[in-house]
Amino acid sequence: MIGKISGFGVVLLLCLSVKVVAQNPNPILTADSLATGNYKDVLNSFFQLAFERLASPDKEIKFTGTPFAVMAKLDTTLLVDTAYLKYRTLRNINYMFALKLDTSFRFNGFASGIKYAIINKRDETVSRAFQIMVLNNPSVKQLFALNNNILAKISAMPDAASAITEYSQFTKGAINFGQLSPPLQATILAASNTDSTQALNQMLLANSSFNMATTANNIYQELKDNFNQNLLWTVGVTDTTYKNQFVFSNIVIHSELIKGLNKFTKAKNDLELNIRSALQLLDDSLKVGRDLKRVLFSFEPGINVAFKTKTTKKSYLEMKFSGGFYHNFSYLYANEDRNRVFLNGTVRVRIMNDIWVPFEVKYDPRNGNLFGFINVRANFKALGSAAKQL
Amino acid sequence: MAKSAKKAKPKKKPSTNTKTNTMNSQELTTGALVAVGAPHSQQVGITFTFTAGLGQATSSLFRKGVLINMQSISSSGSVQFSEAQSGDVISVNGICTGNATIVIDTPTTPATPDQFNAGLIIAGYLIN
The missing domain is CATH 2.40.160.40 (monomeric porin ompg)
Incomplete structure (x- = not known):
């Protein structure tokens, strides 16, 4: 019983x-x-x-x-x-x-x-040290710098609304770099062609299937796994x-x-x-x-x-x-x-x-x-x- | 007489009194910057809520390619951009170890609230 x-x-x-x-x-x-x-x-x-x-x-x-x-x-x-x-x-x-x-x-x-x-x-969820480690990572810095450069350029574009809608899909990982419209691709390549984002620029030129969300997630997961x-x-x-x-x-x-x-x-x-x-x-x-x-x-x-x-x-x-x-x-x-x-x-x-x-x-x-x-x-x-x- | 001995013609020096070529010099005026208010300016608040873990974010306001304002936050709360205008772009870079929600108190493209899972926050919003 x-x-x-x-x-x-x-x-x-x-x-x-x-x-x-x-x-x-x-x-x-x-x-x-x-x-x-x-x-x-x-x-x-x-x-x-x-x-x-x-x-x-x-x-x-x-x-x-x-x-x-x-x-x-x-x-x-x-x-x-x-x-x-x-x-x-x-x-x-x-x-x-x-x-x-x-x-x-x-x-x-x-x-x-x-x-x-x-x-x-x-426990990385309560660790400030983990946050500092991530934010000081060179790859993370490049992604942030690229985001700022691209958005600065979009803010000066005549059709900013459609550009930012497309760019948001890119940052969320819904579309790869190669699936973006040619003008936005050109804008992103121009934005990434700086000293601080040169490695990303080379990656974008070499790989049309570059996915920003996947790249960001992989960097984060690797740092988290180590932590x-x-x-x-x-x-x-x-x-x-x-x-x-x-x-x-x-x-x-x-x-x-x-x-x-x-x-x-x-x-x-x-x-x-x-x-x-x-x-x-x-x-x-x-x-x-x-x-x-x-x-x-x-x-x-x-x-x-x-x-x-x-x-x-x-x-x-x-x-x-x-x-x-x-x-x-x-x-x-x-x-x-x-x-x-x-x-x-x-x-x-x-x-x-x-x-x-x-x-x-x-x-x-x-x-x-x-x-x-x-x-x-x-x-x-x-x-x-x-x-x-x- | 060998041609190579011909004295090279000096290049014309660039004029020192030409206008500085910034990427948006054609439209950037003092009035467009935040330092001077405009009738159509508005205060825009961005609220960050981090759950199930700590988070940190930096938001920047761009107008016609120029950085106007930049503010950071290291826990849930709001940042305010005074004198923001339609057509300005807000960039958000950060990290959340649990989940994050971003809410902008004015219509934007893409619309908010925007949700993020644990990882990097990389986003941009156009003020409508």
Whole structure:
């Protein structure tokens, strides 16, 4: 009965999420499709729904969100930059609720958690430094100078109205340079023939399919991608309850750090440093009753490699290699080591724009054991997009 | 006598008292500039609203090829061009990290409000 109720709850949650996104496209829900799956797992800026350990006896349906996303949904004036900046702290908080299910998909416990980004140098939406970097970019300066030069010339043209209508289509990317009328082409070439815009002039002369919006967008995305490789460090607490009485069965205090390693290089693929550590407080099953006296520490440094498409720069496959060191601070069980070392591997495959399937493999070199987990993680944006395609 | 030894005729020096050739010298008068008001001049306000991220923009007012006024804004708000005239062109260059909306409080071509997604803002408007 509880299993049915939890299943119904998940379906309802999905329906609500689709409805919310489809009704009013929220700017919070639109960005980040270019971010790596690993980054989204560490801190997400909107909502994420995850189906974890699908092949394991202990399955989990997890919802992650930010308080700010919910607040902004209720009051869209919070999205205006002056208010948006004030809620920076709130935007760095993630909360999580999860339903744990057994092999028969019946309720097997509840989990919740909170996470805070102590250092978040990746959020370009609140970074003045990012704006300055973009505005000081030589290519951006050229585009702005060209825009001013062209508009100055249009203001002196006898038929300025038709010229600016056509030029607006060009700036919006609706038409390429070659599709402009010959007089406007000549005006743009003349406007670009200055010292400050000489590179653009050469580009226009050589390429009739030059698209101003695409060019501007590519420059911006490249700068944003590089900025999104900055340091992110989060800390948090997660707890799990038993399926009855709602007493904590474990509490995990965790920290995670990610940082891009090949920033500002022309490399096609991203390299990302990922360091995790956690302190787990668990029930000591050798003792009668429920307690949290078993204390385990883990430390997992790793490297995430994201393979990206050539033109859109979206990662379609990610591979993470990490080591794991585990230390038991409490009483040891029979045949249990105080210190253990694992080798971990995770492969994330993007099956849709916002849906990732991570497959995790853990190898114990000492005992030769191999463990595997498979998860599915979907952002609500993807569900909204899927609904529109129906 | 070799022809090459012939003394080169000096080029005529450009006259120093000719009119300066600006690109619009034929129509640019003092009265056309913002410094001097005209009966048909108007104050034009441009409102920028940046959402889901910070933004920054610089708008310039051009009249017959000449830069008349330039103002920048680094958060949501308005800039005002006093003494703008029909036929003037407003250029907008900037950046928005979320979304941006530009509204000009007078009829323009193309019409506003104009919406922009995250990225560079490159736009121009003719005051009707």
